[in-house]
Amino acid sequence: MNRLTVLYRGSLKSCNYHCTYCPFSKHSMGKRELEQDKIQWFRFVESIKQRSAQGEAGERIGAVMVVPYGEALIHPWYWEGLGQVSCMEKTDAVGCQTNLSFSVPEALDWFASAGGKVEKLRLWATFHPEMVSEEDFAGKCKRLLAEGVSLCAGAVGVPEQIRRIEKLKGLLPEEIYLWVNRMDGLRRAYTYKEKQAFLKIDPYFWRELERTPSQVIQCAERRFIEADGRMGLCNISQKIPGNWYEEGWGEEKDFPACRRKECSCYLAYGGRKDFMNDILFGPYPVFRIPRRPKAVFLDIEGTLLPYKESVIQGLEALASQQVRLFFATTLPLEDALRRCKRIWHVFQGGIFAGGSHMILMQEDEIREYIYELDRGLISLAESFRGEFGYQILSYSHKGQLYKLTLIRPRKKPWNCQEAGCLMEMLEPAYAEKLRWYVEGNCLQIVAREADKANGVGMILGWLGIPLKDAAAAGDSEEDEKMVHITGGNLHSSQPF
Ligand code: SF4
Known part of the structure; x- marks a missing residue:
């Protein structure tokens, strides 16, 4: 079933911080404007609740994320609304981008009094070095984690701030991923040393540096909604026909095109339904909270091949974090080896010939199993x-x-x-x-027993890894069961 991710940006345009580079720090909102933002937000919350309570269309809203201009979570109504949405049975996750300046006990109280389910809460926390110390920011992150909130933390990759971001990384627990965003106003390329420093902090920083050509096919399960109900597929796409508050909002017959050449920021590329997003960040990658699988199984034709630089870098980043990578292919071992020479070194074996031949290669042993046919x-x-x-x-x-x-x-x-x-x-x-x-x-x-899903079970059994810690990607019927048992969906490269 498709699970829609809905991003909301209301009319809020103010912040309690005053970072020098940020336009919203200079904009303050009056009482009436804030009241207006509150009314619009609750209208949106009601619309989510209604759709989630309705039949088929409602079933599609899996995640709601607020991506404000400014700081939303200092206002109780955002917590209340997120709490209400998190109660909806069919919603898996709710969250918001924030500077973490709110009071944790007060905020969680507001959330809880609206019935909020803390296990569904996802925060995207940005560190602003001009406004807060590393210790205070890390302390807040740890406090939220202790309260059962999932979160990621991150900062803009300002070269002058490398030492402070490194320090923050050292203060954060392993469970909290620290991302680094490309600095847009840098007006020069990062030096080799700067890149290496940021890559050490964030193994996925390369995703910020490479060009991601637009591919609108991957954006069908996301909507970006503004206060008045105008919609886009992401925060940078053009508006699409219809209005969120009108009937038939999700029934576009012709899927809209995207005029963007590139998906140039995380909310755009990171919210696409591509298999690397799914492997790295799970079914709602836009929250940027890593899935951290222990073993990953990847189909070859149509998934790993033809090669894309981003996929190769993703594999290397996963391998560097001790994630075990396995092929899962209908090709026999020798053909897979020939086709995948360039990436073979990061794999530890796989499922070959459609699940007939399993190999696990570890430093000290090679384990193999064949489902044999009668000659x-x-x-x-x-x-x-x-x-x-x-x-x-x-x-x-x-x-x-x-x-x-x-x-x-x-x-x-x-x-x-x-x-x-x-x-x-x-x-x-x-x-x-x-x-x-x-x-x-x-x-x-x-x-008969030879299929990729059984192969996944066998290799995980050899390694003592539970199924819940595995991820898989593929694009064909042969991959369906394997992808399904690991909690994913088939990816598609076919145009609509
Ligand atoms: S710019 Fe946005 S809508 Fe267009 S392809 Fe990229 S992510 Fe999709």
């Missing part, structure tokens, strides 16, 4: 060759047969009906031990 299957397949017009490729490892491919000319691909018909013609004693799937002009036959 008699080859002669049986020979007997139907003429009728169905195929060649037979057989795959063995250390003398064990694990896969047969019945390959036809490219112009005559298999359809599932024909393939099913052939499989039914095999003796039942054979057929019940087999699983088959079609990949274009190839009919692949493996042992």
Whole structure:
């Protein structure tokens, strides 16, 4: 089921901090303007509650995040509204960007009196070195963590502040990820030393430095809502037709295009539904709170390949944090090795040939398992060759047969009906031990137990890692079960 992430930016444009570089520190709002912001916010909160209570459309709102211009969480009504939304059964997460200047006990009281569920609360906390000490900021983060709030912390990558951000990193507990944002007004490139320093603080800082070409297909499950109900797909996209407060808001027939060339900030690229976001930050990546899996399983064709620099950097960042990476592919081991030479060094083995062959490579041992096929299957397949017009490729490892491919000319691909018909013609004693799937002009036959999801279970079992600590990504039917059991969704690179 699609789970919509809804970002809200009301008419609030004021802050209690006075950072020199920030336009909102100079803007103050009168009582009436604040009252107006409150009314608009509660209108939005009501709309979320109504939609969540309604049938199908309501089921789609999984997360709500406030991304204000200025500081919202010094105002009790934002806590109250977040508390109310967090009560909705179908909402998994609520949160806000903040400078953390609120009083923790007071704020959590406001949240709790609205029935707020603290386990659903996600805060994005920004450190402002001009306004607060590292000790005070880290202390607040730890206090929130102790209260059961999930949060990330971060700062703008100002080169002059490197030492202070490093100090903050040292004060924060491991559970709190400290991100660094690219400094937009720097007017020069970061030096090598600066980049290395920021990468040491934030292993994902490279994402801030690279260009992320826009890809609107990945933005279908997000809406950015303004106080008057105008909508975008993200904070920098153009407005899309309709209004949040009108009927039929989510029923666009033609998915809107995006005129942006690049997704140039975290709220844009970090909220896209791409598989790396999902692996790094889970189903609602926009909150920027890492998922921290212990093992990751990745399909090759259409997922890891064709290579993208961002994917390679993501893999290296994961490996540097001791996350175990595994291939999960329909390719046999040798083909996978040939196709993925460039990234092989960060992987510790994988699931090959559609789950027929599992390998775990550790420093001191290699563990392997093969779901073996009976060799008699080859002669049986020979007997139907003429009728169905195929060649037979057989795959063995250390003398064990694990896969047969019945390959036809490219112009005559298999359809599932024909393939099913052939499989039914095999003796039942054979057929019940087999699983088959079609990949274009190839009919692949493996042992019944051989699939990627079982392979994930086997490798996790060898490592003693529970399923909840694993993540997986893939884009085809063969990946569906594996991705599903690890709590994800298939990713798609197909245009709408
Ligand atoms: S700019 Fe925004 S809407 Fe456009 S592709 Fe990027 S994230 Fe999606």
